Amino acid sequence: MGLALAVAVAAPALAADVTFVMRNDHPNAVEVELYSQDRDHIWPGDGQVFYLDDGETKEIPLSCEEGETICYGAWISGDKQSYWGVGPENAENCENCCYTCTGGETEQINLTE
Template sequence: MIRALLAALLLSTPASAADMSVFVRNQRSDGVALELFSRDSDKVWPGGDKVFLIRPGAKKSVPISCDNGEHICWGAWVNGDDSVTAGVGPDNDRPCDTCCFICVEHSTETVDLAE
């Protein structure tokens, strides 16, 4: 009984906040818009109807605050043409096995956007 109570307590403990970075390398000849989507909640980064804009050939590190262990997926598209997409796309509705990662405190996840 005590073990069950301790397990329930551990599972109900809120996740701790973590600060991490996402390093984006845009290897495309087009500018790209990118958003990050939580698979565990309704959070979106940067949020507020904004996107991360990455110029052609540019590299950009974007800091995010997430919950330790949170599953996050990225969606990208050509800036101005959301019919050309990568990852889960602009609406977070495309299947993708290689565009998700787990939030880990003080870590960096790399996203490579190729032609």
């Protein structure tokens, strides 16, 4: 019993996967980052972005912690003043741009003019 308790206490947070489904309906290419609201983590990270050409739909699978809140930030490539969601650097407030990591996929997120 003591050993089982020690193992349970040492176990890492439960991992889950979620897929963000994003469609770029804007006439210009857009860049996207996904931001954890519960820890210091960005997808894809390392200064990179997910890139969507105009008219492109992309499925973005992530590994995240079960129950973690993730918000998207998107902006016109080369124009960080025109954005959706929390925008570049997770700097803005948004409505309906955050999802809970529980597995599965989001509804299609349409980035329009």
